[in-house]
Amino acid sequence: MLDDFLTRAVLAALGVALAAAPLGCLMAWRRMAFFGDATAHAAILGVALALALQGPVVLGALAVALVMGWAVAGLGGRGHGADLILAVASHSALALGLVAVSFVPTARLDLSSYLFGDILAVSVGDLAVIWGGVAVIGALVAWRWQALLLSTVSPDLARASGIDPGREGRILTVALALVVAVAIKVVGALLIGALLVVPVAAARPFARTPEAMLALGALVGCLAALGGLWGSWTLDTPAGPSIVVAAALVFALTRGASALRESMA
Template identity: 55%
Template sequence: MSLLDDFMIRATLAGLGVVMAAAPLGCFVVWRRMAYFGDATAHASILGVALALAFNVSIFGGVLSVALIMALTVSALGGRGYAMDTLLGVMAHSSLAFGLVAVSLIDGVRIDLMAYLFGDILAVGRMDLLVIWGGAALVLLLLLTRWSALLTATLNPDLASAAGISPRREQLILSLALAMVVAVAIKVVGVLLIAAMLLIPAAAARPFARTPERMAVLAVGIGMVSVLAGIQLAFHFDTPTGPTIVCVAAVLFCAASVADLLKKGSAR
């Protein structure tokens, strides 16, 4: 019997693969205040599911294609003077609505929408693991090779331009990485919780990080603890696994915030 025959092992590996990519990328989402951008890209993935089912292609391919289109569209329109918060709000909710309507119109296909909205990590198979870890590896490779340029463009766009780094190009690279994370994470935590796994570990790590690199490493650690504890709690209490993982991450964020407040209070 192979180790991967155990569904709990597969679920754990899938969750760890997602946070390995989502947590460091989430740091850039926090630094750039791109939270709503993550929501918009995630919501658009439901439309990708519908298109994949309609044209009988892989779910991953459909989700990745739509997420990339959403990321490129938002990046292009954002540079033309559109109010980003309004634009992202319209695109996030409209794409989710169109996706849900499109799914309901597909004849002869039964789909568990709850699995795509909130994830179904316990149903992850070997091929899903290959896709998740392959996508996570690509995102990590992209972040590692572009870390200095991405960080400079994020923290000081003017300095980046002076150094020959295009802030717009780095924004596009982040958008593409975000689309990849959404595509690999939909099976684990679902559309409605992807943004949470991007934001919460990074936000929890922020008070304890003196450098960007330390924040990224701490975010990965917090994400891993959330996955491991969330899966065990969900199994023990028979609760939805994806939401339970996010709940653990939220508790860790609250604990980190309280510790930060106590630390600042004692310093005064």
């Protein structure tokens, strides 16, 4: 079955959608929507370094995404404007990655697949990496869910309960960097942030508990993955952007349904 490239694409997209849902929820609650973009853009520098050194791209993207995540989190906690820091870090990291690639002529042809995704070229090895990352992220989130949730809702209450909000933030950064590393082949660095935020934003009007929002966000992400791949296959459009467009359409539908329900109440 795994010899079928479309089957591999479907499994890869579903894996990334499931991994992105809990992190997207936490980012939305913490008002860190742009944090994913900054981390994902930084991963391009890791891709360039990995291609230059002929090493594993996933490890290069993961290492640089971790460095960026911790750097931004540290600066944001020292009185700097968080939104300004994120904007500077995001654009600077992307530009630096693109400049770095210019020094690696053999990497230029591969760069577009990491910017916009190349899910139809996912191999069995890529699939193993993606689902291995999904398993690690799922175990990490399940282990720290209550602590992450409490430190997100009320850092003071978390401290009173013996939970270090800074530590939980670092755990979230590690999980986010891992999502970026495994998703970069699926939707590309420029669209990972959208896949983290859009499905949970679509689920938000209908969720009454954090766990319900997580489950609905995962469901929307999976539907967007399947719908985007179907649209890409039918209309001959790029697969990664098509997945994000499908998620945006679901978001528009849920927002419209929510507004209609409120007007009738």
